[in-house]
Amino acid sequence: MAKPVALECRGVTKTFGRVVANKNCDLEVYRGEILAILGENGSGKTTLMNMVAGIYYPDAGQIFVDGQEVTIASPKDAFAYKIGMIHQHFKLVDVFTACENVALGVEDEGRYRLADVRKKVIEITQRYGFVIDPDKRVADMSVSEKQTVEIIKVLYRGADILILDEPTAVLTPQETEKLFAVLRRMREDNKSVIIITHKLHEVLSLSDRVAVLRKGESVGTIETADATESSLTEMMMGVKVELNIERSEPKDPQERLKVENLCSVNEEGRAILDGVSFTAYSGEILGIAGIAGSGQRELLEAIAGLHHLTEGDIIYQDPKTGKTEDLRDKNPIQIRDLGVRLSFVPEDRLGMGLVGNMDIVDNMMLRSYQKGHGFFLHRREPRDLAVNIVEQLQVATPNVSTPVRQLSGGNVQKVLVGREIAAAPTVLMAAYPVRGLDVNASYTIYNLLNRQKEKGVAVIFVGEDLDVLMELCDRIMVINSGRVTGIVDGRTARKDEIGLLMTKSKEEMQDGENG
């Protein structure tokens, strides 16, 4: 006898403008189980769950709770059906304490008394083994504490269906283990737990069943016991992963960028970069792997002159003269004025690399608007460049006067990468350049990077997909919590070896050194 169905989605569809996020998605969740929803970035996992949680409203399709069709038009409706979601970006009010955040939106019987809330919060923490100070302000909390508050919030409302959106992305391995223990305890409590993830090992170790989404459509649901890494990957990717990215041998590698002992801290004084050292050579692609938020972004921004360092040096060696320059504490303009041709494709394309409301021509000027004499802009060159890029990279756009915000993700990226490459860089840094892109666009980007490598550019590639990193990069540097945990050869490295490095803690590293 199967367990009763707690939640069911049937034919759910959601579009944003021209982008189809979910198409005809089906999903079933039982009571007392942990269901993993697996899919690549942009496969529509989060959007689907947001509709269940009442954040978005579906364009079509039905949602059933306990066998009855329901309309979930707002998060409030979701709570009424005992559905609670823990979002990837925490929905907490910074100036409130943990208790106040928990009390938010709850319509208990009787008067509101924070003391009562506090009591109940403590009860919940003891029951599930959380460690949290209920009177601490959220602004003063660590990421893992904030997540705990989110979970308590949902439990406080008596949710029976819990949805967690990539909960482990920001956690250390120890914190992840603790979280999983809590989730298992919830399963024993006969709750339904849905965990959104793209990490296969988590799926295998935690869940009872796995539902796989691909490009917004549901591929199917299988018992975890019957699944293996490769079968899941196949479901996720559609075909068995044979990426076939071309990779040439580096020609005449020369030291181009030498980074030594970079350290930085965030506003609260916690270390973001913690002694990062590496060397990037010309004519090779250096991959950077790591859990999201391990300091990848800050590392690239530090090199580009956008992230303040407390320690360390960034030594650039000029390919022609052989002269070296220290780029530390210089802003992007000073770096350029030194004659360093450093190009940077940031992770946030429309928020940093490009200006969404400007047209392609004006975006071409971002890096070069100061060129030329006088007070006025020179639009001729950028226009030619824009026309060129549109033509060569086959950017789908009505014309070069179209605001880039109106282009699709892949075309936006082509514009950005095209501009950065047009500057004839000697160092090219790219952060997650294929995130959210379809297969064709991704290969265009891989090819562009490879061309640059063959031209003798030192390419630094931050990626999240290990298969891509292993097929594209000559060397892969793994970082965790702002520390380099290892640099491996891209041709010989094994996936599990990299995965291990990604979660290696400081203590383990020291043990390794001593032992």
Next chain:
Amino acid sequence: MIAFLVSAIRLGMTFLLGSTGETITEKAGHLNLGLPGVMCMGAACGCYAEYAYLTDAGMEYSPLQAVVIPILAALLGGAVMGLLFSFFTVTLRANQNVTGLAITTFGVGLSEYIIEEADVIFSKASKHFTAPLIPFAEDLGSFGKLVLGYGIFVYLALAIALITTYVLNKTRVGLHLRAVGENPATADAAGINVSRYRYIATCIGCGVAGLGGLSFIMDYLNGMWEYCVDAIGWLSLALVIFTVWKPNWAILGSLVFGALYVASSYIPGVSFAGKELFKMLPYVVTILVLIVTSMRNRRENQPPQSLGLSYFREDR
């Protein structure tokens, strides 16, 4: 000295009502630059209602009704302006700054029209507002005069400020309201109806501010209409910043503002011109407070985080 303090308190209460109203609005994330227009409308509606009532009732009017009717009218007049502001900023998601300024233009114009339809002198009616609420206060000497000798508005303003403080900090509604102003996406995810909270908070806030407008005319000016309620509105807006969004602090702050505003008339030797410099002080100290709080960057003294921003759930 007593006369000075009494005068400062009576004016201060107008500021207090205005700033409490605006604080309620701003806690919901609405920066309502229409406050001067709202206060004008409150004053005009209240006065017009008084005029209409007195004309209608003739000699046999009831003093109680002569007080209650204008107060209700002022509340209503302010609330309607709040409704207008919310409609544009919440439902139509218009820019708050621009909408607020348009509301000020509109409200100041409309209030002048309304008051011209009525009368500009309400000295007789005003007596019912300024008459000491506690009958024997006058007999208690300076203490009585200073503490007990006020008309209804002073006590009303204090009560509203204290209730607002209590509601904001100690009740569920207040918790939700603050969440809406700090982080509407979070509030929304928690099942709080952001639009409804913003609508209601703005209407209530504007109603209270409208009351402030009426108190200026009926209490401080003893019923003599002056076309300067909008200036009082801007000062009330300043007071919100001066007291870092805390209505209980605003009780003291309003006294400071009231005192600064009237001080020049009571300090001997201040020249005619010097008075104008005195009137500058509330604005200058507000700027200083603004600077100091931003430099110290303490979280509890900052404006609500999403102040001035419209919220659309499906924004991506």
Next chain:
Amino acid sequence: MAKTDKKHTPLVHIVKRDQGAITWQNRILIRAIAIVLALLVSGVLVSVLADTDPMKVYESMISGVFGTERRRWNAAQSVAMLLCVSLAVTPAFKMKFWNIGAEGQALVGGLACAAVMFFLGESLPLPLLLVVMIVASVVAGMIWALLPAVFKAFWNTNETLFTLMMNYVATQLVAWFLKQYVKNGSGVMDVMSDYGLPMIGEYKYLLNVLLVALLTVLVYIYLKYSKQGYEISVVGESENTARYIGINVKKVVIRTMLISGALCGVAGLLLVGGTNHTISTTTVGGRGFTAIMVSWLAKFNPLFMVLTTFLIIFLEQGSKQLTSDFGISSSVADISTGIILLFIIGCEFFLQYRIVLNRNRKEVTK
């Protein structure tokens, strides 16, 4: 929870428009409809108040603006003054710096000009006096804008509230100046018709109009074709991008506000030195606030601003004519301006969002 599921599907829901999906023809059409509607509403309102035929109301308004040469000049002058202040706030707004202190910046500009005329008028030769007037006005406007800009740049002090407060400091400063230095104690300064900007021929307002027309073109070119204008757009659109390409955001904020303040100073100069030859606390007369709406409604495009300015002046001046023709309150001008502003503000919604009627969803049978 035994919840019977008969909750209604929301009748409508609101969808953000795909920016490419709306043509410029439709954009103009929506705005035109809003303006026509607003004119209809205010026309009907006035005709009810004045107890007359709506057509007569429009007739009267048109005659009030275009009826005689003097009225046409007055309209041109009013447009020029409002436009000048609107131009001044535009660079700051484009940078998303909410400068609502144009009122004060223009007023101190005017005050500086008046002070120069008042104290130095007799002692300096006219050409030199003119130079001092111009410099004083511009510098005063710049100082008033610089203060909030510096604090915004270095400490992120809320500029909306800061600039707002600065308005009243300026007003009180003028009030103090008048009471301190006007000898008769009336607080009203005599018209100093001997000094001031020169007249072109016998046209009192021609110089103002020409200067503002020139400024309009200059500001348009500055924003669209200069490197600094480009920097302003980038900072306004995304501070992160500005950082990414190495723009010094603090510098741009301060520089842009200096320009904004300088232009406000020019507005004050034109109002005092070129028009009134005296000053009062209401010399700027709320233009600083109206300008914000003018600039915003024109999407910060100086050329469109000519249109929005004209629209508002048309209402203002037309309503004044109504006052004298039908004997209704002068406050009608403010009321109808308010109405038209609200209509135009409201119509932006339909440019940004689409309302979707939900189809009737079928009852589900399991």
